[in-house]
Amino acid sequence: MAAVPEFPDSAEPPQLGPPGAGPAVRVRGLRMAYGTHEVLSGVDFDVRQGEVVCLLGPNGAGKTTTIEVLEGFRLPSAGSVEVLGVDPARGDDAWRARIGVVLQSWRDHPRWTPRRLLGYLGGYYEPYSTPERTHPWEVEDLLSTVGLTEEADRKIATLSGGRRRRLDVAVGLIGRPELLFLDEPTAGFDPQARRDFHDLVHRLSDLEGTSILLTTHDLGEAERLADRILILTDGRIVAHGSAAALTRQVAGTSEVRWVRDGEQFVHATDEIVPFVRRLLEQHGDELTDLEVRRADLEDTYIAMVQRFESRPQRHLAEVAR
Amino acid sequence: MSASRQAVRQGLRRGWTEFVQSLRSPQDQGFYLFIGVVTLAVLWFNRDNEVGETGLLYPTFALPSILGGLLTFGLVIGPGYSLAMEREDGTLLRHKALPHGMEGYVTGQLTLQSLTLLPSLLVVLVPSLLLFDGVMPGGAGSWLAVLGLIVLGMLATMPWGMVLGSVVPGVQKMGTWGMLPVLLITAISGIVVPIQAMWGWVQAVAQVFPVYWIGLGLRSAFLPPEAVVGELGDSWRTGPMLLVLGAWAVAGLVVAPRVLRRMARRQSGSTVEAARETALQWVR
Structure with a gap:
């Protein structure tokens, strides 16, 4: 296989977070095999604190597997992974309280309302609140941030697909995470919802300093959102850099x-x-x-x-x- | 407050919320109504039949057993179904992503299923007390014993419902994995038909499972002492009853947390996604 081209990253984002802190995510030699089928064959990358990184690749490239390993939902076959300085396989509940996961839900909690569900899920984060970073996110505030204020008291079963996805994002954010994982966050969004979501990601990264790793197969999205794009195909990162640097190449x-x-x-x-x-x-x-x-x-x-x-x-x- | 205790509190809150939602849901109201109507119909059409040598009328004899059957059925199938469903729809995964989320989830599930027992028993019990003379003839002592038996019955069955929900491959398989065996066991456990009407080996099988013993315990609490002639060996066998139910409870409490942990470890976005695909493809 040809040598992986390295693209210099001219537009590096400023390092947010405490100076000298390690990267939010550090992946080295990540491999994942199911039987003889190798899904990931040696993936290396970092997500710096406060950075928005987009994992771009065709279906079946291993994006979801990578995210699931980082979330601690799946054990890798080989390689070392650190998320907020901790191996996800050994991540305890205090670690879990610091990361947010946006899941592609489907039909869970049909009888709950967004307000009630967020209030309930937020309760789990209360013990982790500190004066510097209060947990959880205030529900009213979060509802308006994701644009769900009007639907806040409707049954979740009656929400449209796009509204449900907004709720999914809100659920991922309720604990005010330092690091957020989003797997195909805008699948099923209409153009307006997509734009709103992009604004939200920018706000999170700018105002909250949240580090974000998201997957997509939508190029425009990667270009608009990411400080850095990683192209994952056939189980390895074949290129990385800002959208501009990749295009120049x-x-x-x-x-x-x-x-x-x-x-x-x-x-x-x-x-x-x-x-x-x-x-x-x-x-x-x-x-x-x-x-x-x-x-x-x-x-x-x-x-x-x-x-x-x-x-x-x-x-x-x-x-x- | 410790995060773990907070999670248990959240679970109690979750169980209560889901219980109230269930009471308000026409779908669940319909289910309770169905159970009530079917059971009362069986009792009504047999209201003048005397049962064997006991000299008791059928409703008097059968009601304690039926309550035991409903309890077992509800506490095995209820959590089994919920768990299988919530593994697939992402509820469980959401909790896995929370700090101490699984503790909260399990607490919520136990709370919900315990609370659900109330309407599903009351919907049979209350109309029966109004419709039939002489049912549940025991006094305050009997009711207290019933309460204790219900708690023991919950401990003996609910963990196995959780195990069932954890090991069943998908909610579509609940019929063959869950409903069928539980209905079969209930059918041979002397709930609707006295156990003496069964062949010897069927009686032996029935006595392995908790359903028979819960029914027996409830009968012993509520039926007059002379009704004991309707039981196997002409005895209420209170000692063996407590022993068998206790054994099921202990085994369940040992096995269930392990099975739950193993199941939770395997939960990921891909498993939910795969379930969604399966649900869209019923015929294969």
């Missing part, structure tokens, strides 16, 4: 399309200007159409996923190019 490969004598041509090149100059010199007036498209993050992503996915696909992808 492959920005060279652009696509030139033109039409000559009613026939369409496509050419991928790293050197747009010399190529177009030659094209014009060669064909001149015979060209009836010309289009140059610079690769964006989506192309970057697709290219990387194809390159690293499985051997036969990789072969095909290269032939196609």
Whole structure:
């Protein structure tokens, strides 16, 4: 397998949290195998305190498995994992009180109302309240933060899918966590809900200093939310960096399309200007159409996923190019 | 306050909230109504039948047993169903993500199921007292003994309901794993039909399980002493009854926490997701 390209991260976020504190998440050599099937084959990354990191990858890439290991819901086959300085497999309840998990719920607590459920779940965090960081989050405040004030006293069974997901986010936040895990948080959101959610993530990170690790297969989302993107495919991180840095990496490969004598041509090149100059010199007036498209993050992503996915696909992808 | 005690308090709060919600739910009201109507119909149509050599009318003889049967059924199937359901819908996972959440969850479940016993027994007991003469003839002492027996019966059955809910592969399998065996055992345990009507080996099987002994205990508390001729060996066998129920209780309290912990360890978002997929695909 090709060497993993390292992308310099030009826009590093300021280090929040106490100076000298370790990363919120530290993963080294994480492996996960079910029988002979290897889901994760050596994953390394950090999430710094106060950072928003997005784990991006196609379905089945191992995103959910990674998050579940970090949440302490699953034991890894090998590797070392530290979440807030603790191995999740050994995390006690005080540790658990410091992290928030946004679950993709389904139909639990149908007879409860959002207000009652949040009040109830929040009660578990009361013993962990300190003068510096009060727990849990005040319910009214949280309801308005996620935009559920109007539905606060409706039965959860009657909430729409989007409203339920807001409630899921609120449940993950009720303990005012230092670190928040979100697995595909916006699946099933309409565009407005998605935008509201993105604003919420920014607020959490800016105002509360919450470190956030989220998974998505939506590129736009990763680009909008994350300080740093990790591309996970085929059980390993194939690239990481800010959206801008990742795009720059492959920005060279652009696509030139033109039409000559009613026939369409496509050419991928790293050197747009010399190529177009030659094209014009060669064909001149015979060209009836010309289009140059610079690769964006989506192309970057697709290219990387194809390159690293499985051997036969990789072969095909290269032939196609 | 310690976080653990706080979690138990939260669990009590949860159990009470869910109990009140259940009482208000038309679905659950319908269930209680169904139990009440079916049981009362059986008693009503047999109201003039005398039972064997006891000389007692059927409602008098059967009511204590039926209450025992309802208790066992409710306390095994109730938590079994809840747990299987809440493993699948993510309730359990939510609690796993909380500090001391599983302690709270289990407390909540025990609270809810214990409280639920009240309406499911009262819905049969109260109309029976009004409709039939001479049922539950015992005095205050009998009622006290009943209370003790109910508590012992809860200890002997509820942990096994939790075990059932932990090991059943999914809520769709509750019928074959839970309902069927429990109904079978109840059917042979002398609840509706006196146990003497069964073959010898069936009687032996029935006496392994707590249902028979809870029924026997309740009969011994409520029926007049001469009714003992209707029992196996013409004896209330109070000693063996306490022993068998005690053994089930101790075994349950030893086994259930282990099974629950093992089940909880395996809970993750993927298991909930897999359950959702299964639920969408009933036929396979």
